[in-house]
Amino acid sequence: MVLQEGDAAGTLTRTAVSHIGFSVPDPFRTAYFYERVLGLVVHEESPDGRLRLGWGGGHHVIELIEGEKGLRHYGFEVRDVDGIDGIAKRLADSGHNINSLDAEYIDAAVGTGVGVVVSDPHGTPVHFHSPVQRHGESTADTSRRPIKYQHITLATDNVESLTDFFVNVIGFRISDQLDDGRFAWLRSDRDHHTLAVVDVGQGGDIDHFSFDLADWADFKAWCDRLTDEDVNVTWGPGRHGPGNNLFVFFDDIDGNHIELSAEMEKFHDDRVTYVPRRWRPIPNTVNLWGGQLASWRRTSEGN
Ligand SMILES: [Fe+2]
Structure with missing residues (x-):
């Protein structure tokens, strides 16, 4: 599709x-x-x-x-x-x-x-x-907070209808999709995605949400920090194909999947014309570094 x-x-x-x-x-x-x-x-x-x-x-x-x-x-x-x-x-x-x-x-x-x-x-x-007045946000110590809340990935059983709503009514664009139509990454600013939708067989919930880190060195500090707080890394570190971003995942105490991310691909729609790309639905697409998948994730071609 x-x-x-x-x-x-x-x-x-x-x-x-x-x-x-x-x-x-x-x-x-x-x-x-x-x-x-x-x-x-x-x-x-x-x-x-x-x-x-x-x-x-x-x-x-x-x-x-x-x-x-x-x-x-x-x-x-x-x-x-x-x-x-x-x-x-x-x-x-x-x-x-x-x-x-x-x-x-x-x-x-x-x-x-x-x-x-x-x-x-x-x-x-x-x-x-409308725009947020951010005066007074604590920003000094990047090891104590991520840079920003960066995207939500919605769990759905209908990638097409969510994509149609956000793209053709709200005004997002499609950056990437999996070839089988089960995952789409949508942008609304220069970041490759601010919203993604993934088919998990049922709709209307969080698949995961993500926060930005500064760079690769920051990942190491954050993974050590998670260990200090007795929080296990559940997926990664790795690099996504769509978005090209570095990632690592952990769960909160209620089982919500949280992603930390960096180096997401930037889009410059005011200077260049992009065509939505279609990726093969294989593990090595969502994880370029060897294709290890998250325990809750499957792809349609090879798990
Ligand atoms: Fe994500």
Whole structure:
């Protein structure tokens, strides 16, 4: 199956993930894990018991909601001029129900701004909001926090409908796909992907989410740090074919897969025309260094 780019594809060029909300059995216990391992701190506890974690300023990165493990919402910071208006118009034109993000939510999370929320094809709310005021974020010690939250990979049973929604309505582009149509990497700024979708046979949840590190030397420090915190590396270190990024994976205490990544390929759509590439669905595509797969991953040609 070849995924298609329509007229809206490439409308967004300055949009990136900003936050992810998911439910866990014990938000305080999970918050402690993210404080300890990724340097996130609790920014606020909402009246209904949600914990919002960030790096001391700017937007929260993770929102923890008490409940059975699962994705509850995910969000993007739209820095494109008129980006949110354009997204809202394309959503309305294609018959989607859109709502404004709560002013309370925007004020707490973004500073002054606007935002909309819409359901993705699985019914999961997606937030699009205006640029984040990042004054006061802790940035000094890269070994104590990643550079940024970089992408979410959604688990789905319908790569085509999620790709169609994000590319042909929202305005992303397709950077790469697996030839069997079971994985697609989508971009909305210069990074090879800010969002990816993978067919795992069921839809509407997190496959993994990823944070950027500085470089290869930083990986070593982070792997040693994970060991110090009794957190096992579960996949990698390796290098992905699509995106060409270095990666290493570990699980949080609830079993969510977390990726640390660096050296992701940059796209310069204002200077060059790209054609979405199609990779063979073999282990050596998703892991160039010998094809070892994550325990939860299969490819259609050879496991
Ligand atoms: Fe990833």
